[in-house]
Amino acid sequence: MPPFHIREATSDDSPALQNLQAHSPQGTGLRFTTVNKPDFFARSRLYERPRVFVAEQDGVLLGSAACGLREVVLEGQPLWAGYEFQYFVDPAHRRKGVASALHRRIETALREAGAAFSYLLVAEDNLPSMRLFERQGFALYRTLRAPFVLPYKAMSAAGQGAVRPAVPADLPVVADLLNATWDGFTFYKPHTAESLQAAFARMEGFSLDNLFVLERNHGGIAACVGYWDWRKITEITVQALNFRLKAIRTALNLARLVTSVPSLPGPGETLTQWCLTPVGFTSPNALRAVLVSINNRALEEKVGQLFLVGERRAHWFSALRGFFTADTLTHLYLKPLDEALTLPENAPVFLDAVDV
Numbered sequence: 139m140p141p142f143h144i145r146e147a148t149s150d151d152s153p154a155l156q157n158l159q160a161h162s163p164q165g166t167g168l169r170f171t172t173v174n175k176p177d178f179f180a181r182s183r184l185y186e187r188p189r190v191f192v193a194e195q196d197g198v199l200l201g202s203a204a205c206g207l208r209e210v211v212l213e214g215q216p217l218w219a220g221y222e223f224q225y226f227v228d229p230a231h232r233r234k235g236v237a238s239a240l241h242r243r244i245e246t247a248l249r250e251a252g253a254a255f256s257y258l259l260v261a262e263d264n265l266p267s268m269r270l271f272e273r274q275g276f277a278l279y280r281t282l283r284a285p286f287v288l289p290y291k292a293m294s295a296a297g298q299g300a301v302r303p304a305v306p307a308d309l310p311v312v313a314d315l316l317n318a319t320w321d322g323f324t325f326y327k328p329h330t331a332e333s334l335q336a337a338f339a340r341m342e343g344f345s346l347d348n349l350f351v352l353e354r355n356h357g358g359i360a361a362c363v364g365y366w367d368w369r370k371i372t373e374i375t376v377q378a379l380n381f382r383l384k385a386i387r388t389a390l391n392l393a394r395l396v397t398s399v400p401s402l403p404g405p406g407e408t409l410t411q412w413c414l415t416p417v418g419f420t421s422p423n424a425l426r427a428v429l430v431s432i433n434n435r436a437l438e439e440k441v442g443q444l445f446l447v448g449e450r451r452a453h454w455f456s457a458l459r460g461f462f463t464a465d466t467l468t469h470l471y472l473k474p475l476d477e478a479l480t481l482p483e484n485a486p487v488f489l490d491a492v493d494v
């Protein structure tokens with residue numbers, strides 16, 4: 139067999155890439171397949187200057203990986219960050235250096251594009267990925283909490299104000315609210331109404347109707363949360379649960395015999411998810427009021443999981459009280475591409491749930 143080579147993917151590769159994804163589960167304890175459909179490339183269009191590479195041997199795809207750029211702010215300085223994602227290799231061709239070669243190609247692309255550092259996210263239990271990227275010079279920067287809220291009953295948050303879909307005139311206020319919420323968080327780049335519009339345009343099927351705002355009785359927006367139907371770009375099917383999620387699922391199945399409880403998808407089941415982004419608030423109570431409305435909408439639309447991400451001990455997670463959540467962890471790995479780059483050790487990190 140000739141050695142594999144790396145080339146840039148084209149739209150003609152879509153069906154082969156999706157087929158390969160469907161046969162390339164990730165994780166060790168918690169295992170699932172992720173297929174980017176209907177359009178494989180919609181995932182990468184969330185970023186600036188996205189590129190998808192494939193490893194090919196004799197006309198057959200062995201694996202693929204993608205990268206894109208995001209503008210971030212680090213200690214007041216705007217920088218380009220490279221984001222690496224969508225790594226998958228045919229199980230029959232693993233441990234042959236395919237992912238390492240894809241990463242080297244991506245790193246060259248990111249350096250050429252002027253990225254100061256590269257980052258990626260690895261779900262808990264994905265030991266092969268952690269080892270792979272550690273060997274490529276990445277270091278674990280932070281472990282974040284990525285809770286799944288499981289809507290199962292209508293909730294109320296009386297007294298906080300009225301929750302309604304956003305309208306164009308809200309965007310400058312929403313941008314200010316987001317900027318105030320994430321002020322001082324590493325990587326957060328302040329928004330304007332225009333940059334918000336541009337970010338929403340990248341999210342397939344997202345409109346202002348998907349952005350709920352809490353309007354206080356005396357006026358002013360106290361919280362906003364977007365809910366984006368992740369199924370527009372991704373189909374995730376559970377292969378196996380890890381010990382913790384298995385225990386939660388067993389407990390829920392038992393409790394269901396006597397009361398109303400959420401259900402946690404098991405092996406073979408496909409997730410019905412909304413990604414919660416952007417998230418801005420003046421207080422956890424205000425945030426909770428918007429989450430309650432989204433929970434109720436999710437119930438109507440039979441959506442099973444809402445996901446968001448934040449620092450593990452973030453005070454605002456108190457907004458989730460009264461919700462049923464299944465927690466997962468996600469590891470943020472970083473690799474400086476600019477030798478002079480130093481990363482703050484203790485400042486809180488901002489991460490957009492679309493990266494997860």
Ligand SMILES: CC(C)(COP(=O)(O)OP(=O)(O)OC[C@H]1O[C@@H](n2cnc3c(N)ncnc32)[C@H](O)[C@@H]1OP(=O)(O)O)[C@@H](O)C(=O)NCCC(=O)NCCS
Pocket residue numbers: 162163164165201224225226227228231232233234235236237238239259260261264265266267269270271273
């Ligand atoms: C993670 C993945 C992309 C690795 O692809 P790969 O082509 O097998 O990786 P490589 O052959 O380049 O591996 C390089 C190094 O990574 C580490 N590594 C890779 N797979 C490993 C495993 N199963 N266990 C432990 N270490 C592993 C090893 O250090 C390996 O070097 P070695 O084989 O000389 O020991 C592949 O396992 C995969 O497709 N997994 C499912 C999808 C996924 O998890 N994507 C990543 C999401 S962040």
